[in-house]
Amino acid sequence: MHSTRLPDAAQARGAAKPAGLRRQGRACRSLRSPSASLYEFSSSDIELGQNLGTSRILDVVSARPSTLQQAPLATDISSLEQLSSSQRLSQSQQSGVEARLFTGRVVEGDLAGMPIILKAYSNRAVGDADMLAANELATHDTLQTWRGGSPCFCQLLGGFVAQAGASAGEQWLVFRDDGSRTAAAYAARAGDATARDGVVGPDSFMAAARLGNQGRLQRRQAFVRKMMYQIMEGLAFMHSRQRLHQSLGPASVLLNTRGEADIDQLQIRLWDLAFSVDVSDEALFGGATLGDIWDRGSITTNDPRQELASGLWRRAKQAGAFGERSRRNYGFADDVFAAGLLLAFLAFVPFCQPGSIDGPSLQRLLTVTFAADMEAAQLYCEADDRWSKAVAFLDRGSETGWHLLAAMLNPEWQLRPTAESCLNHPFLQMALGASADNVQI
Incomplete structure (x- = not known):
């Protein structure tokens, strides 16, 4: 080239x-x-x-x-x-x-x-x-x-x-350059592979020949769950550093591997931080020391990048989050909500018949039609045969996937879990130790 x-x-x-x-x-x-x-x-x-x-x-x-x-x-x-x-x-x-x-x-x-x-x-x-x-x-x-x-x-x-x-x-x-394939691209490929009982990756033909139908599905489930866990790891790390992502979605997640056979080497990387928000004490309260305040001549920060958070703080005020610490907690909960939508996307699109569901439709279904009532949403999804593999994925471990989505998409932002606590949820804990060796060949 x-x-x-x-x-x-x-x-x-x-x-x-x-x-x-x-x-x-x-x-x-x-x-x-x-x-x-x-x-x-x-x-x-x-x-x-x-x-x-x-x-x-x-x-x-x-x-x-x-x-x-x-x-x-x-x-x-x-x-x-x-x-x-x-x-x-x-x-x-x-x-x-x-x-x-x-x-x-x-x-x-x-x-x-x-x-x-x-x-x-x-x-x-x-x-x-x-x-x-x-x-x-x-x-x-x-x-x-x-x-x-x-x-x-x-x-x-x-x-x-x-x-x-x-x-x-x-x-x-x-x-x-640690890889340029997005979670959105993987999900689309995985949906096609699910429809034809195939495997995603450059060795898809040979891998499909080695794995039985159940083995292929187990490999995909393990791959997706490991992606989910690492996404929440990244978000938890951001929040521990007092930063919000604010652009989290399937196109802002990059994968370092081309296929599901490389599950042992899988590492996701979050991207697209142009709208990230600093919610540290210095950013919210205007400075860590009196010297900072004297130098600025103001108790508020003059960083023009804070303008990028104006939409977030407007939503926080409408949701009843007043005061700096309350606004920060709202921001964390807002990121967790976006992460819940991303996890729902990864739970459905790779396992459903291609064209039967997309991201915006899934969001409307879960957050508008059923208003995060996951029991009702589960019953609705179970009635559609095109989504049976996605339902089975969320049903694993006594329906823990549905429970996690219900918590992350809770309309009451104060009741949503933190990103760190999501990592300890049983549904994501199943990702620990996920490897190619766990799939029967």
């Missing part, structure tokens, strides 16, 4: 350099920084590979987003199209900000040879683009440098601001 050099990464006139970036040295050196482990790349450091498409960033206006968008993906290894807009918002407006996505590799410096994914924020609406890019960078920086980070997130290597050509002024973020 022909590779293309990136535009000059020197600072564009008037464009702010993202805080915390270090210049990538030509000599091999370790990344040492008390606040970040990030590089500022230059144009000679990187070659572009495949164009993965363009995604449109959406602004939340008021209503809770429908996080169950099923992205149309054409290849077995999904493109990253729509990752930055992983939610179809029930009330939304286009922000005017686009992100172009590319594969590539580092060709110079101490990271030479590393495969990467690049995310370029369009400069057509510089203010919004800069804010979203800065927020995504700052969130990854915070997560990567706290307690050694977590394997459940894409690894941000750094970024730059382009100076020359049509890309001048654009913010580029550089991620390590």
